Amino acid sequence: xxxxxxTLFVVATPIGNxxxxxxxxxxxxxxxxxxxxxxxxxxxxxLEAWEIRTPLTSFHDHNAASRLPELIxxxxxxxxxxxxxxxxxxxxxxxxxxxxxxxxxxxIAVRALPGPSAAIAALSVAGLxxxxxxxxxxxxxxxxxxxxxxxxxxxxPRTMIFYESPRRxxxxxxxCVVAFGADRESALAxxxxxxxxxxxRAPLSQLARMIGEGEEPARGECxxxxxxxxxxxxxxxxxxxxxxxxxxxxxxxKSAAAVARRLTGQPRRKLYQRALELNDQxxxxxxxxxxxxxx
Numbered sequence: 001x002x003x004x005x006x007t008l009f010v011v012a013t014p015i016g017n018x019x020x021x022x023x024x025x026x027x028x029x030x031x032x033x034x035x036x037x038x039x040x041x042x043x044x045x046x047l048e049a050w051e052i053r054t055p056l057t058s059f060h061d062h063n064a065a066s067r068l069p070e071l072i073x074x075x076x077x078x079x080x081x082x083x084x085x086x087x088x089x090x091x092x093x094x095x096x097x098x099x100x101x102x103x104x105x106x107x108i109a110v111r112a113l114p115g116p117s118a119a120i121a122a123l124s125v126a127g128l129x130x131x132x133x134x135x136x137x138x139x140x141x142x143x144x145x146x147x148x149x150x151x152x153x154x155x156x157p158r159t160m161i162f163y164e165s166p167r168r169x170x171x172x173x174x175x176c177v178v179a180f181g182a183d184r185e186s187a188l189a190x191x192x193x194x195x196x197x198x199x200x201r202a203p204l205s206q207l208a209r210m211i212g213e214g215e216e217p218a219r220g221e222c223x224x225x226x227x228x229x230x231x232x233x234x235x236x237x238x239x240x241x242x243x244x245x246x247x248x249x250x251x252x253x254k255s256a257a258a259v260a261r262r263l264t265g266q267p268r269r270k271l272y273q274r275a276l277e278l279n280d281q282x283x284x285x286x287x288x289x290x291x292x293x294x295x
Contacts (some may be wrong), residue, residue, distance in 0.1 A: 006075045007101045009082045010096070012089040012115030015195035015221070019047050026050050027114050031055065033079040036071060038086045038094055064095045068102050075108045087221070089117040092210050093137045093163055119161045119193055122223035126159075126187035127201045129227065133159040139172060150179035154267055155239075157228040166218040173208035176226060180204060185227040191220035229266055231287070239266055240274065247278045 009028055014020040029035060030052045036059040037043035043056060059067050075081055083090050083099055090096040103110050123130050136153070139146045139162060153160060164172050176186070182205035190198045200207060200216060202224065210216040239260055245254035253275035260271045 006078050007080050007109045007111055009111050010090050011082045011084050011113040013084050015087045015116045016119045020116050022115055029082055032082045035082045037084050042086050061095045064098050072102050073107050118223055121192050122189035125199055126225045128159045128225055135161045138163050147175050150175055154179055155229050159228055160226045162224040164222045164224055169218045169222055170211050172209055177204045177208050187225040189223040243275050244278055247282055253279050
């Protein structure tokens with residue numbers, strides 16, 4: 001398929017190893033009229049390594065609104081532009097969608113040159129279920145907002161993929177332990193395709209300890225993957241039905257929550273509170289049944 005003269009190309013670039021730039025991407029980046037990059041200083045090193053001399057312009061969160069008219073104007077004038085990010089596939093945790101959307105609204109063709117993505121690369125080697133997954137990107141920086149979001153994901157049945165900065169990684173893993181449970185299976189991928197690449201698959205509590213105690217350095221690009229809650233049906237009904245059955249058999253709330261946590265992977269605290277509610281409902285029903293009928 002021939003691309004029209006005015007085209008925006010969304011080009012994936014290496015996440016670490018420069019040799020991962022595809023031959024098609026190299027040829028395209030060398031032939032377009034302009035490359036829009038998240039950080040021109042960072043991207044300049046990639047272009048220099050492959051002797052690509054195409055002009056660069058910045059496009060990021062802080063200048064997207066002011067830069068859009070200029071870029072769309074050049075496309076409307078017939079120029080061919082490439083959009084790249086610091087590393088990996090554009091639009092994954094960056095503002096590139098604004099340019100793609102504006103180009104489409106202006107009737108300009110948009111083409112993808114697929115390639116590296118840290119999220120997919122980490123998922124492919126994590127050893128966690130990958131038939132269904134959800135990409136959550138960066139969690140909120142504020143602790144309270146981060147914990148709230150993790151709590152909302154406690155019942156998520158799919159493998160979850162997060163990006164996190166090294167500085168916030170220890171606190172993020174500690175919050176994951178609270179939200180998902182200490183035994184929830186997880187993986188930490190660091191510096192993928194780079195010299196100090198590492199991958200650890202372990203329960204969340206073990207990953208948190210490794211980072212907290214410095215056994216694994218909190219440095220570089222970090223991808224955290226967390227297994228989905230096991231056995232959860234839509235709305236968490238499986239856990240409710242399990243707890244209801246256990247409480248109905250006379251098992252105490254604490255023991256019922258412990259059994260349910262092992263089978264579903266949901267947080268113990270949440271299950272315990274639900275078991276207490278079910279136990280109260282059971283006692284209310286029993287009390288109603290024991291009450292003598294009115295005369």
